[in-house]
Amino acid sequence: MQEILSPYTGKVTKLFVEAGTTVAVGEPLIEYNGNGNAAPAPTAAPAQAASPAPTTTGDVQYTKTGAMGRILAMPSVRHYARKAGIDLTQVPSTGRHGHTTLADVKAFESGAVAPVAAPTSAPVADVPKAEAPKVEKAPSVKAGAGDTREPMNPTRKVVSKVMTAQHTHIPPVTNFDQVEVSKLVEHRKTFKELAAKQDIKLTYLAYVAKALATTAHKFPDINSSVDYEKQEIVHHEHVNVGIAVNAPTGLYVPVIHEAENKSILQIAKEIAELAAATRDGSLKPAQMQGATITISNLGSARGTWFTPIINGSDVVILGLGSIVKEPIVNAEGEIVVGQNMKLSMTYDHRLIDGMLGQTSLNYLKSLLADPEFMLMEI
Incomplete structure (x- = not known):
């Protein structure tokens, strides 16, 4: 009604x-x-x-x-x-x-436009409307003698509202896992210099973005959205990977469109360009639209496991942690030093069940464990 x-x-x-x-x-x-x-x-x-x-x-x-x-x-x-x-x-x-x-x-x-300024004229007369639910306001925080205050910028206001809405309305489940990536580390060492000659910074994030796009292409349900107004599941044609980027004014999520059709080097180049545009303020609204699955990366800050909040209308977000040298048991049963990449995958439990969540995460791990296998799956 x-x-x-x-x-x-x-x-x-x-x-x-x-x-x-x-x-x-x-x-x-x-x-x-x-x-x-x-x-x-x-x-x-x-x-x-x-x-x-x-x-x-x-x-x-x-x-x-x-x-x-x-x-x-x-x-x-x-x-x-x-x-x-x-x-x-x-x-x-x-x-x-x-x-x-x-x-x-x-x-x-997306922060592309500023909020409407409050009017200075007399308010418009009341119009009959449904009574809004009463919400208790949080108590005002008293400032101490040495405290300072600053207004929230438009980006931080938007992020605050969106994250609150997402966390309130979505029932999330986060699977914590790790994958041994010694082969990936060696692969990056081999091709890092080649990429640099093309003015491309080859990062682990590029490998992860490609692996996630390949996984989402194989398991299309994790690349879907839900239209709850029409009670329909929307299956997206392409895998558009959002990359959370921290900028001086706040958090932005530029998008690598059709990532399933791009090489690791192409993705690496695009990540660098989008990150630079985000931080210098030249990122365009169109570059932040259309994400179907997202990555939040704390590996560069030496983070490990965390619980990322799902972005926009996505149903999955992958939290990327750092690569940590740890003792592991190899195929021969020997205790050796391994390199474990920490992974945290949050999914919307209204659409994604635990079995699908872990199965798709296992496939992602197999791609990251051996880049040659990832190339065979493209």
């Missing part, structure tokens, strides 16, 4: 459909008379005849009334914003007649 707020005051004189009926966009819902004023009268008044009587149709959806006035947006846009924890009153609108589009919300989410 969708609640639709009228932009005018008046009295309903006719119902075109019964309660509970599904109505196509553009079909009339009600007929009412009124004076055309946008704000409701403070007290009941005699109805004034209007010719013709206005009707409310299914093509207009009012999200809520905020300080900036009434926000126009389709239900799918409101659903996306609610899931992402985005306040639509802060999103600049570019659609016809002031509608807030999905592109507007995604641009705001």
